[in-house]
Amino acid sequence: MSSYIFNLIKQGEHQQLDFKFEISDSRKIARTLAAFANTDGGKLLIGVKDNGKIAGVRSDEEYYMLEGASSMYCKPEVKFRVISWKIEGKTVLEVDVEKNENEKHYCQDESGKWLIYVRVADQNILASTMLLRFWKMQKQEKPIFIKYSRSEKILIDYLHENKEISISKFCKIAQITNKTAEDVILNLMVLQMIDIKFDETKTVYFLANR
Numbered sequence: 001m002s003s004y005i006f007n008l009i010k011q012g013e014h015q016q017l018d019f020k021f022e023i024s025d026s027r028k029i030a031r032t033l034a035a036f037a038n039t040d041g042g043k044l045l046i047g048v049k050d051n052g053k054i055a056g057v058r059s060d061e062e063y064y065m066l067e068g069a070s071s072m073y074c075k076p077e078v079k080f081r082v083i084s085w086k087i088e089g090k091t092v093l094e095v096d097v098e099k100n101e102n103e104k105h106y107c108q109d110e111s112g113k114w115l116i117y118v119r120v121a122d123q124n125i126l127a128s129t130m131l132l133r134f135w136k137m138q139k140q141e142k143p144i145f146i147k148y149s150r151s152e153k154i155l156i157d158y159l160h161e162n163k164e165i166s167i168s169k170f171c172k173i174a175q176i177t178n179k180t181a182e183d184v185i186l187n188l189m190v191l192q193m194i195d196i197k198f199d200e201t202k203t204v205y206f207l208a209n210r
Helices: 002-011 026-038 059-073 129-140 150-161 167-174 178-190
Strands: 017-020 042-046 081-087 090-097 106-108 114-120 123-126 194-198 203-207
Touching: 002 017, 002 042, 002 081, 002 090, 017 026, 026 042, 026 059, 026 090, 026 106, 026 114, 026 123, 059 090, 059 106, 129 178, 129 194, 150 167, 150 178, 150 203, 167 178, 167 203, 178 194
Parallel strands: 017 042
Antiparallel strands: 042 090, 081 090, 106 114, 114 123, 194 203
8 A cells, every 4th residue: 555655755746745754833734734725625745755755753743733733723723634654664644635615724824913825836825815805705605797898808808819917917908907907807707707826926817717
């Protein structure tokens, strides 16, 4: 069965897989747990170095730190399952986190602030303001009525010819304010016509299901 873990390690870290040599900071582990739950779910392998080498853990201590990370630094608490594997005589913990379809998980940072993180590629990133607004609009479940105005037409036409667009670019080509641009895009996101993509440096929008 060790081949299962080695096959996971061969994938390298990605949106639904993260390696941790050890748990030395409960807040950082809480961030990973919450980011997985807020995005697509994922697996955390504890006792594996970033380069994929098996290091092993002291399973009891690591498990209690996992529990503490979730109960103390996540709101609401992130549910997870743990399987202990013996690989090359060392213990590796496989932590499985499912996507939470019903609510988002906040994490407490060092200053005491509660923030929302999402998983983007192999990084845990603060959710953008636009994503937070989008989630809020989705939760309200209010009907969205939009008028297919000049701004919407400019945006859709541009995205038919180009892969993506930023808020600032949309403002420039449509000659509208930042607030108007955000509102137009958010309405189209709720209607599942536009999707969002971001990393630590930029946020862009593209046609959904293109």
